[in-house]
Amino acid sequence: MVRYDFDVVVVGAGHAGTEAALAAARTGASVALLTTNLDTVAQMSCNPAIGGVAKGQIVREIDALGGAMGRAIDATGIQFRMLNRRKGSAMHGPRAQADKHAYQHEVKRLVEEQPNLALRQEVVEDILFESCGDRLRVVGVQVRGDACYYAGAVVLTTGTFLQALLHLGESQTPGGRAGEGTTAGISAALARMGLRIARFKTGTPPRLNSRTIDFSRTELQPGDDVPQPFSFLHDSLDVVQLPCWITYTNQQVHDVIRANLHRAPMYSGQIKSSGPRYCPSIEDKVVRFADKTRHQIFLEPEGRNTCEVYANGIPTSLPRDVQELMIRHIPGLENAQIMRYGYAVEYDFCPPDQLWPSLESKTVAGLFLAGQINGTTGYEEAAAQGLVAGANAALLLQGKDPLVLSRDQAYIGVLVDDLVTRSVDEPYRMFTSRAEYRLLLRHDNADRRLTPLARGLGLVDDSRWQAFESKAAAIAQTLQILNDHRVQGVPMARVIKRPEVEWADVLRWVPALEGTPAVVAEQVLADLKYSGYVARQQTQVDRQQRLSAKRIPRDFDFRSIRHLRAEAREKLSRVQPQDLAQATRISGITPADIALIMAHLDGRG
Ligand SMILES: Cc1cc2nc3c(=O)[nH]c(=O)nc-3n(C[C@H](O)[C@H](O)[C@H](O)COP(=O)(O)OP(=O)(O)OC[C@H]3O[C@@H](n4cnc5c(N)ncnc54)[C@H](O)[C@@H]3O)c2cc1C
Structure with a gap:
């Protein structure tokens, strides 16, 4: 066995893994970022776009914390739009189409140029751990080809790749993304360490050749006249924007789908796991919204140097011939050539109530999980968790307090708190409606909310700090x-x-x-x-902060509280809330339960 030693090992260089490795390295930790294939770093598995309502706010927060996503999309965007511009600024959501390959290359370059960070092509096959008192502790990972990477902390960001199965019509192929393999070994290692594992699915639409699309039969969707940058480091963008286009499904398309539902993996019983309700496949839309006569399709270019167009709005795993037939009935797409067929993927994830708010495992010290492996979906959600997990992996080894953002501080705080407190029963994506303090969490003030905090943790360099101070x-x-x-x-x-x-x-x-x-x-x-x-919102925040100040020790035994309902005991013991405010957010926990806990903590119970 060849042995390598680092402070932090990050597994998987997707959107979570790259931010995790960069954040840990920025704090001064020595970091290895191990990924199956160096040519797929930060690959956009699905939509070639960054941001949107609530997601755009997350990208601005990632940038305010020193992350890479905002800079990368500013450098490689091909169309920029501020969504919800007519609503109040709390609802504005910056979004950009990316040149998919340029985006990957830009993130890879930022990773390659980061001091303290070694990016390596390796397939991780096992997680190494040992007993440490009544807990386990991670010590490293084993990779294919007789080598081990030892580290004080490991961050797992393996995305949709754990025991993954691709579905295209009746055909099933092992793989986490079209054209790629699956990851074996890690799920088994997680189970050996006592973590629960569950399964989700997600899907993607076909990609079409723009040369074969009749754009005159579609609606033009241009970018904003003045494109607004994502990164607080950029005052303006000098970019030639490309248009997107809009078309619609119709009754004929819906008839084709209905006639072939028995061949859809979702409906034939071939796919057993649940997918995102808010991002349904086209077959799902036709069944669930049977009275709708048409569904919108955005035709989005995948880059400046390719004819590939992403058909946003019709994710599907119907068989190839049905996808061809569907397309023939869509205005503008009558002669369109499919370059990649839509498909679905089923994969393992770890229900995230098994993590502390630092994203460290409750049962395995030093093991952090971030991204799709935590049951989320979306590049922005993944990147945000990656940044938090990577920073906390390094901070743990430095003996410092973790980076835990509160719900009034950041959408990232809402995201992590929702995950660890409520877990997930479908792939989790961020919406503005999940945040109770939306007026505080505007995209425009993300730097003022977060950059000083990030500076204190070593996540922000001098040039960003100077720019922040002068603003x-x-x-x-x-x-x-x-x-x-x-x-x-x-x-x-x-x-x-x-x-x-x-x-x-x-x-x-x-x-x-x-x-x-x-x-x-x-x-x-x-x-x-x-x-x-x-x-007014600040008054509500202050009230919550009084509850947050009531800390609950990590080893607190909720079973010792007399008169607490059995259901409350079970839920509280599973989530192990760290303060009373978090306890109030666990679903099914009542004010009476909170009163009992409070009395017990005050020595009155
Ligand atoms: C078919 C499909 C459809 C999707 N649809 C949507 C959608 O509609 N909307 C949406 O928001 N999101 C969608 N997504 C999800 C989106 O791609 C993810 O949310 C996002 O990429 C997750 O980021 P991540 O960093 O967690 O994982 P990924 O981006 O998947 O990155 C994981 C990385 O880990 C690496 N890796 C895996 N196993 C190992 C190993 N053993 N050793 C070393 N490296 C390893 C992989 O090579 C990869 O680079 C879809 C994904 C797929 C595949």
Whole structure:
């Protein structure tokens, strides 16, 4: 056996693994990032796009914490749009189409250039662990070809690859993604360590050749006139944007699907696991929304140097001939050539209530899990968890407190808290409706919420910190000017709160502010206009924080509380909430249960 030693080993260089390895390395840990194939680093398995409503906010948070995703999409986007622009800024969601291959190369380059980080092509086949008191402790991984990587912490980010099975019509092939193999060994190792494993499925639509699409029969969807960057390091983007296109299914398409449902793996019983309800296959949509006469399809280019077009809206695992037949009836696609058929994948995941909020396993010290392996779906959700897990793997070894973001601090806090507190019964994706403090968690203020914290943990370098500080100083100075300047005796800062007042009006009254950078003006306007609502949300946050201050020791025995209901005991023992606020969020836990725990903690129970 060849032996290698690192502080942290990350398994899998997808969206979670790359952010995990980068974050751990930024804090100074020596990191090995091991992945099956160096040509698939940060590959977009499905949609060639980053961001969207709630997901875009996550990308901005990843960037504010020093992560790579925002910079990579800024460098490789081919179309940028701010979704929900007509709604309030808490609902704005930045989204961009990516040049799929360019995006991969950009992330790979950022990983390759990161000091302390070794990217290696290796297939991990086993996890090495030992007993440590009444717990287990991870010590490394074994890779194919008689080599072991030893480390104080291991982060698993193996995506859809664990015991994965691809479905295309009646055919089933082992594999985590079309054209790739599956991962054996890791599921068995997790089970040996006592972790529960379950199974999910997800699917992807066909890719078409743009040369064979009649775009004149579709609707044009251009990008924004002024594309907005994802990364706080970029003031603007100089990019030539490509259009997307919209078409629709119709009754004929639906008839083809209905006539062939018995051949759909979802309906024939071939696929047994559940998939994302909010991102259904086209066969599922036709059955569940039987009265709908058409479904929208976005035709999205996969890059600048390819004819491949992603048919967003019709994920399917129907057989090849049915996919061909469906396409023939769709306006603009009558003669379209399918380059890759749609398919579904079933895979193992670990229900995430087995993790602490640091994303470390409760039963195996030093073992962290992030991404699709935790039952989530989406690149942004995966990358966010990767950053948290990677940072915490390094912080654990440095004897420091973990990075745990609260629900009022970040969508990433909502994501991790939902996972570890409520677990998942279908692939989890982020929605704005999951966040109770949406006005606080705007995409525009992600740096102000998170960059100072990240700086304290060593996740943010000097150049980002300097950019942040000068922006913060400019915001403070602008606010001061607005407080000092009066219009008919009223401070300008108060005048701005009127809904009809825009920045152009401000400049007419206060010409000294001419030349204020757009990002500064945006923050000042948002701060002043939302101040009343934000103060109200802050009162709710303060109330929750009082409950969060009631810490529950890690080894607390909920079974020792007399009069606690059996169901509450079982759930609390499984989740092991770390404070009273988290206990209130466990489904099925009642105010009466909380009162009993509180009395017990106060020594009155
Ligand atoms: C068919 C399909 C459809 C999807 N549909 C959607 C969708 O509609 N919407 C959506 O948001 N998301 C979708 N996704 C999910 C999206 O791709 C994932 O959420 C995201 O890529 C997860 O990121 P990850 O880092 O957890 O895993 P991945 O991106 O899958 O990366 C895992 C990495 O681990 C590596 N790896 C695995 N096993 C080993 C091993 N033993 N040793 C070394 N390396 C290993 C792999 O090579 C890969 O690089 C889909 C995925 C697939 C495959």
